Amino acid sequence: MDTDVFVIGSGPAGIQAAIHASRHKVSVTVAGKPSASAAAGPEMDNYFGTGHVSGSQLIAEGIRQAESTGAVFVGQNVISSSRGGDGSFRFVLDDGTEVVSKAVVIATGISREKLGIPGEKELYGKGVSYCAVCDCNFFKGRRVVIVGNESEAAISAEMMTGYASETSWVAWDMKASQVLLEKAEAAGVRIYGSKPLAIVGETKVEALELEDGTRIPMDGVFIELGARSAADIALDLDVMPELDDTIKVDTGCATEVPGVYACGDVTGKPWQVAKAVGQGCVAGTNAATFVKGER
Numbered sequence: 001m002d003t004d005v006f007v008i009g010s011g012p013a014g015i016q017a018a019i020h021a022s023r024h025k026v027s028v029t030v031a032g033k034p035s036a037s038a039a040a041g042p043e044m045d046n047y048f049g050t051g052h053v054s055g056s057q058l059i060a061e062g063i064r065q066a067e068s069t070g071a072v073f074v075g076q077n078v079i080s081s082s083r084g085g086d087g088s089f090r091f092v093l094d095d096g097t098e099v100v101s102k103a104v105v106i107a108t109g110i111s112r113e114k115l116g117i118p119g120e121k122e123l124y125g126k127g128v129s130y131c132a133v134c135d136c137n138f139f140k141g142r143r144v145v146i147v148g149n150e151s152e153a154a155i156s157a158e159m160m161t162g163y164a165s166e167t168s169w170v171a172w173d174m175k176a177s178q179v180l181l182e183k184a185e186a187a188g189v190r191i192y193g194s195k196p197l198a199i200v201g202e203t204k205v206e207a208l209e210l211e212d213g214t215r216i217p218m219d220g221v222f223i224e225l226g227a228r229s230a231a232d233i234a235l236d237l238d239v240m241p242e243l244d245d246t247i248k249v250d251t252g253c254a255t256e257v258p259g260v261y262a263c264g265d266v267t268g269k270p271w272q273v274a275k276a277v278g279q280g281c282v283a284g285t286n287a288a289t290f291v292k293g294e295r
């Protein structure tokens, strides 16, 4: 699938970017799950002109507006990204669809969700990790568990079979694509369907306990909740994320790589809808004008 502007994220920032980009008569494709937006649950009472409004209502109306100007929402996550030699940007979605774009807007919100179970905080760095790609080498020949329901967890689980002696994957609300699930199974990943209860260990990780009573003895747990993180996507596009995984942008929402823009929570605080849509407007407009050669 070819598109002029590819927006990664279907929250307030991404939707606003899509509305502004598509008004410049460039083709716009939007990835991500609206239901996964931080705004999908809460009620808002500090957003200009709305009084008291549900975030889901804002998102649904925003998508309708963006679609009416021609933006296409694919409803899937990006699982890999890269730069083409011809200056294009290339992406793969959950279902294997390939997307090639001339400009990108990263609007993925905040990543690295926590499980919030006993042992997670205490054993962080002692076997608990939030990035399989970063830490896989430390677990060569050891037993690991991947925790997460989305495609990103499936990718990490399959990858870890190339390092670990034993790879398990805990997914209690499976949302990974069937293709990636089958690939992980074929690579020898053992899958458990119960929710994690606690990470156990004195000075280092020793086991993961599940709600159904299962105890998985292991040396490392990779918590891969949610979709591919903004930091991973940015790195793949040659944009260096900040230490806290946010993406630095200038006042035009441009990153250091021409054609790559970012907006919303992913650029840092304040984590507010007003700031997300403000930056979305700037990023979408500038991505479109970049494509048209006006920048």
Ligand SMILES: Cc1cc2nc3c(=O)[nH]c(=O)nc-3n(C[C@H](O)[C@H](O)[C@H](O)COP(=O)(O)OP(=O)(O)OC[C@H]3O[C@@H](n4cnc5c(N)ncnc54)[C@H](O)[C@@H]3O)c2cc1C
Pocket (backbone or CB within 6 Å): 008, 009, 010, 011, 012, 013, 014, 031, 032, 033, 034, 035, 036, 037, 038, 039, 040, 042, 043, 044, 045, 046, 047, 055, 076, 077, 078, 079, 107, 108, 109, 110, 227, 228, 229, 230, 263, 264, 265, 266, 270, 271, 272, 273, 274, 276
């Ligand atoms: C409980 C709570 C209450 C809040 N209350 C308020 C409030 O009262 N007022 C206020 O202004 N703000 C409030 N906020 C904050 C507000 O929701 C966020 O600032 C806002 O949603 C940020 O928008 P965003 O588009 O940057 O990110 P998000 O809304 O988080 O959207 C991120 C999008 O990126 C997508 N995505 C992530 N990874 C990928 C990937 N790999 N591929 C494709 N898509 C991906 C997700 O699916 C999602 O669609 C609240 C937040 C919470 C959690």
